[in-house]
Amino acid sequence: MATATQARTIGAKRSGKGSGAGLSRRIFKFRWIYLMLLPPLAYFFIFRYMPLYGIQLAFKDYVLKGIAASPWNDFAHFKYMFLEPGFVPAFRNTLIISFLRILIGFPFPIILAILINEVRMRRFKRVLQTVYTFPHFLSWVLLSGIMLNLLGSNGMVRKAVGLFSSGAFDNWNLLYDGGAFRWLLVFSDMWKEAGWGTIIYLASIAGIDQALYESADIDGASRLQKIAYLTLPGIASMIAIQFVLRVGAIMEGGFDQVFNLYSAPVFAQGDIIDTYIYRLSFVRASGVNLGFPTAVGLFKNIINFVLLLAANAFARALGQKSVL
């Protein structure tokens, strides 16, 4: 049966006309399956492609009559972007925080996935997965409250520290200490998202041929050797893909998290482009100018796109799968 199907496919490929007819026939035959593609297509068209029309706002002064009626402004938003005293620090903070997230936060789910995979008791393994994954489903609004209760002036951490010190940390608080704030962002993000991040790696590990592990056992490989020579190479392509995607989003500093955790004392270290633009657009008295945030968004996405291409080329150079 399989051979007959293959023969029909090869035959269809040889004849261009037949190929088109075959494709139409196949689409018609599986029309209900293809129909299921329509909602996501509509979604992408409406929410991902149609808004591209609005990009021109980056080069215009928005007026209420609409985008088309808004006059061009000679790159005024881009000039203003670099003249605004807060922009460059926010740009720098975004890069630093994202870099720290990649450096420390990126390997963590991989390590966690490998550790979970090594647990032999299936029930315990499932409990661990659930426990690690759960924080992902809590919003940053809620988590910021939890953080305040943990780390605030009357929080559990301060009380615990108070047991061992007499007033040494009275004036110190992680939530509004500029030096500690970036680390707070990185580690709280790891705590929230690492469990969720393990899912894809665990799935990848599950796809590794078990015969390889059996062979390694026969050869007398230790567990660490199996991790080093079987598991890690087995998921290397997935790590590369995740890395490329992560680098491609380097200008996304995590608005939800930062917005809910930061305060004025840590603006110098924690204010990222998104929060800065939010304050500029909605908090300051000058009011909304839709063109300016659009210009910044465009700027961010161009950087993201360039980095995505660079990371992709780098992954390919290392012999890994290409994302693009």
Next chain:
Amino acid sequence: MKRKFSMVVALLLALAMIAGCGQATQDAATTAAATTAAAATTAAAATEAATTAAAAAEATTTAAAATEAAATTAAAAASGPVVPELDPKYAEPIVVSMNVMNAERNGHDVRSEFIKQKFNLTFDYVPVNWADWNEKIRTWIATSDAPDLIWWDLKGQQAQEYTSWAEQEAFAPIKPEYFNDRPLLKNVYDTSPSIPALSVDGTLYAWPSMRDNPADAQSCYTSYWCYRRDWAQALGLYKEDDIYTWDEWLNLIRAVIEKDPGNNGTANAGLVMPNWGFPHAAALFVGPPAAEGNETASYIKVDGKYVWPPSLPEYKTGVKWTYDMYQEGLIYKDNIVFSASEQEDMVKAGLAFACYNVTGSITNFTDTMLQDGVISDREAWGTAVVQSYDGNWYMTQTEDYWTVTALNGAIEEKKIDRIFDFWEYLWTVEGIRLRRWGTEGWGYEATGPNVADVKMLWEFDEEGKYYIDPFLNKDEFNEANGALNDRGTTILTPGNPTYQYDQMMKVWNLMASGKIPVVVKEFDFDVSFAVYPNKGKYGSFGSEVKERLSALVAQPGIDVEAEWDKFVAEMMPRVQLVLDELNG
């Protein structure tokens, strides 16, 4: 086993969903009660309505609101509410959308029902809250998605935006001819100083909700400290009439933190402030630096020239006081990361001593604290009059209106017509009474022609001293904002004793008495609403000042005055652009 477990989980989920629908059921019960009350003409009918509402309340998961509605309905039993007759000119029903606070509480009482019956006018409520109000309006305007009535906390800082939107026809003009047959509104139009300020090239685009404070209040902002009077008394530091010198005030806060009269342990907080007031309220709002409403970084005239207050020596002194208070712990340290209603929650939980800006919601605070057993007497929580470090008591004057209501640029004329008729009515004696007390026969009985000539039908609280406000939306009857009105008579009448107004009156009477030196930080319409390119672009740099001050107070061991000088020097090149416009 697995199947049974799944069924139990599914059942629990279904129950959770039903519980989630409780609010709607409650609202329905409340609506039913209110509607029945308005329609009832005899005591028997009203009593039956109360029974119906009580029965409905039993069916809800949260019965408090419905029970309240039932109680208010029962109040009608005294004589029966007056039911208005529908004027034939209002035959066509009109639905008007409008943004309001606590939308879920609106439209469920006799006032709304009265409006519907008298004017055939129904409101479609669009929710806003203090935190997102301006953001929502900006988004609505930018996307042409605003409600018919755009209720806005428009202050001078937004004048540029307002002007620009008006010029772009986001708002419908409020034409002088609207007042031809509406003498009460015309009086406001002709006399209020805010009308010219809100006019763009001679055309008005937003209608002010006039403050209903008495003349003695001089349109001063009703934001000051409210505090735990019972804690001060327990510490033996309570001062007669709640008047404290600066040193007495600081010593009182120190004593509260040290001696912990609330038995809160380490969780004791001294001063807490709403996000917008942090950290200015501690020393700058109540001290000499100039202020424009909630903004201390406006522009003021000194020796005939406009200057930027943060650059003045008295502002730096206020900064130093704020810094010292924060570092000493008199200001609750975590207040710096508050973003919503944490300060209010702390007070209501009995964890904080004093909170800024709650004068207008004392009832809300005391009700909650009494209900939760945090205080045993309403008077345990009240206003404090704090004299600043120079001995003066500072009050901040603001616009003569509270908020404004603009008409959507696309609103139909027939809606405008109905709305203005409704607002005109709200300025009549009967309208003022409706806004404040409800309908005649339900909330009050008229005994004479003046607003205050009434016999109240509201119930008294357990102490028998103050009336219980029967409305779910309390003071937030936002549909009536077109006519917040009558300069004091509505709230200062002897027919309306509520603790909240007692406390506000006390402050205003003190202002008039001359007992302590009062300085009013005067509001300047000219500079506040002046529209210039750089002023529009930069405003008064209020958020920059707030950000830097907040950042500085949290850093221990710095020379805050030197740091402030550096900040001012850093800001002046941009500030000067605005000052040049104003002084030019």
